[in-house]
Amino acid sequence: MSGEMVDQATIVVRSGTGGNGSATFRREKYIPHGGPDGGDGGRGGHVYLVADAEVNTLLPLRYETRFAAEDGGHGSKNRKHGRNGSDLNIAVPPGTIVRAEIHGETYTMDLECPGQRLLVVRGGRGGLGNVHFTTPSRQAPRIAELGEPGEELTLELELKLIADVGLVGFPNAGKSTLLSVISAARPKIASYPFTTLQPNLGVVDVGFERFVVADIPGLIENAHQGVGLGFDFLRHIERTRLLLHVIDAAGVDGRDPVQDFHQINHELRSYHPELAERPQIVVLNKLDLPLAQENLDRLMRDLPLPRSDIFPVAAATHQGIAPLLTRVAQRLRDLPVAFRDPVSPDTPPLTWPVPEVDPNLFAIEREGDGWRVRGIKIERLIRMTNFDQPESLDRVQRVLAASGISQALVDAGVQEGDAVSIAQSSLVWSDTSTYG
Template sequence: MFVDKAKIFVKSGKGGDGCVSFRREKYIPAGGPDGGDGGRGGSVIFEADEGLRTLMDFRYKNKYIAMNGENGKAKKMFGKDAEDLIIKVPPGTIIRDEKTNLVIADLIAHEQRTIVAKGGKGGKGNVHFKTATRQAPNFAEGGNTAQEKSIILELKLLADVGLVGFPNVGKSTILATVTSAKPKIANYHFTTLTPNLGVVEVDKKSFVLADIPGLIEGAHKGIGLGLEFLRHIERTKLLVHVVDISGIEGRDPYDDFNKINDELKQYTERLSKKHQVVVANKIDLMQSEEVFKSFEAQINKLGYEVFSISAATGKGLKELLRYIAKALDEIKEEPFIEEEEKYKYYTIEDNDNNEIIVRKENEYYVLEGKRIEKLFYSTNFEDMDSLRYFQNFLVKRGIVEKLNELGIEDGDIVKIFDFEFEFYN
């Protein structure tokens, strides 16, 4: 099964907490602080792996959580850093932040990596808080918080050549005939519901061929499965436009050709400008040679090369493949993203974010932010030195000044998360 879109939840590891510890060795009755730092939490990293072809694994597992960093230890021992969580995806995968729909990364090359959620930095042990006036700090710093987010994975095939055309014109038969791919083939519409890939070898050259499921009118608006399939054509270098020249279904091949090209143009102007080769399939079922000659003349006027083939018998396929291989060598490599269509990228926020929000909510004064959260959970409110450090931090960071600007008075309530304190200046 081919899966080209998936939603998953990722969470990095929290940084390990710093340790509160004091030397307790023989002949050293009142040793100083020796608490070590916490280790860094694991980051969530995505890596492109050319051995993968689909996003199917994400249908069965959609939650990925990295390990937390180890807490610091006595004797100034650092906690162990957690291993990063590596998630492998096929090349051609776009990673989006679900909340903003902005692109985090576009992984197109084998082993290309990107960090999606950074691991939290480890907290400092109490050895860092010793001063001339604070000889025995009974507190340490907590580790930085983890990052978590829901993301959307979107796969665009990385094929050299894409087969396009209406349903049941013989695209899957062509793929099965010229490659070792084995798509499901039958004489009814929409046999192919998922793109198929195959490798073509001709005259010591090779290229990747993708059978894109049949398009219909209105595909660019999402009618049928249009948008799901059109995205896979974007990254091909060349399009092989297949039409049914036999007319056994009462369709006009020239009219079909124009309708499909209009769908490509409506989806994005860039698709309509791609190099195209037109293939008139099912010539073995054609009633008259004049039908092909008339079609060829119309297409030639538009500037396209036309080949007549029979995918069922193999007639004309070798000439077609040689032409495609030569054309691929001559087509100039284009960037995957045109200058005017560059993605808007999401910036991974730093979990060391120091911003503290001070606001008034009804009768309460509220303090919010990762930095205040880290400070709050690092504070030992039963220890005078730790409490004094907490208060000094609020003063030095200008938090008390901001509270005064909001009109706080002695006895008013300050909320930090679910905890409430009386304010006295």
């Protein structure tokens, strides 16, 4: 497809960080140390892309390119939970294609139907407050989790061009010539039939209005049965709102222009009855040729359309083009865009089809002179650990032991004093306490 106007944008989205859990204690009269009463942090806001039928361009996203959902509120005393951060909805036009790279893989999602939502980045979890960390041996836990950090992702957005207008007609009628005159598209033009082998799209600006025109290969008798090239391409214009029916008014190829008109409509009807019912504007082309001038009165009389929808033009010499485009823009204003059916608001959002991984799995690799531990659960724990709290460090050590990670490090040959990196943190291995 060749379309000179590409509607695209690159944005960076960030989900909210979870709120921190609280490590507070009840204050009671006469009791020096009341029990733990620190509440949990709230979840960070998610970021969604939402296909919105009211939006028809990605242009605003070229000016505002960074988006962040709200962070979760921190937990506080009296077991008070932090507020969840508000989710952020970014409106995009239906027909937007979204691309992102996640863990080195590129994913592509299609937001085609109005109302469709894509969860692009999840908000971080809220940290647990100290009420969760009491054990029989530890009645006053001075430990609470940090909120999980939000995620950042770069999104490449591209709006699929959906043709508003389809060009139909016999081969050689001048469809591609017309497209090249009304848009910046540069389709191949030649004096033999079937010059156009692939659909071309062109964007047409008329005043403040803009529409997309699709040029398809010429149709011939029995195109609907797959004769010629028409069959494959009729589907490209199935969703257009208006057809521009281009007729060689001079009959250069020796056919009668009125018969051409009926023949093409017969092919459209046979392919899809609905396609023949689509509003049409007829373009009588090649009016620069004497034969076309001779045919003109008869054509105006015999074509079963109001005169206001028949336009004599000479595409090759750019004659008669302006009133034609004004009429097309005017007709389109009253023709609704054929969106896909909207999805109901309670439909769950789409998510990236990232393969599911057991969160307990971990892997150990060398990193410089030290080691790196990877794994969903252990990385999340580390991100949510407040290393200022000695009891949090104990907790990390217990998890490392219980999950088998410590043993795996030993088996791999970890030495006293080695750096062990997990997520953004670097710990120092100590044989005596596992971690120092």
